[in-house]
Amino acid sequence: MTLPDYKRPFDPGDFRGYFTWTKQLSRKLDGEYLYHACHFEELKKIIKRNSLSLRSSWAIDLPEHGICDVPGVWCGLNYFYNGNHYGPFLIRFPLTVLEGKQFIAFRRGGRPERHRHFFVQYDAKIPIYSFKGDIWRAVNPEAYFAKNGDDCLSKKIGGIYDIVLTNRISLDDSATISAVDHDTCIPGKCNGARRLKSRKKLRTLAKEILKNDLLDTDIIEKSIKKFPDLEGESLEIIIE
16 A cells, blocks of 8 residues: 555655755745644643654655654645644744755655645755766755745645754744644544634643743742732732
């Protein structure tokens, strides 16, 4: 049985070349974002670490050594308007988190109107595959996107863009977390979840984190210094 595209090891037939994600590419893709979907227990671990860690793997078929599994985390450029199949919680990052990273470009065809592009982070600067004798084939990543005028790019119609990262990404102020519909679970980790139910769980978690963050700051100490009569009083934080 043939494995689906996202599970099948990359091989020389999929290889297209190498490129570096630049500020110019991010600018031309203005309005696009990097997404990662997960389940609730996974989300809590991500938030606790304050980073998107390497919680999965990807595989590559090396010419001399065979198939090798490598730690990584799967993300993508596609937003799931009709429901996310990989988890009911969606983390969104600006494309600037990709800048300066080196990628291997792989491509797999499917239906005539649908192609799947894989950009796998690879900063080793050691060539893995060659392309018609070119051991370090540089590709222009803009060729994988649709041109909208002279200085703008967008995803091609029917194109799927998977991005596999091999380094953690920080959940700084630029990352957002939201609940989405999750009708079908491809990893088989749940029986699906509606956005309304997931949103309630996310709100509860967010309020608890906000409460802890407030208690961890020096706001209380500053208030006691300003109002000494507060010392010894208990503080209840209610977030509705």
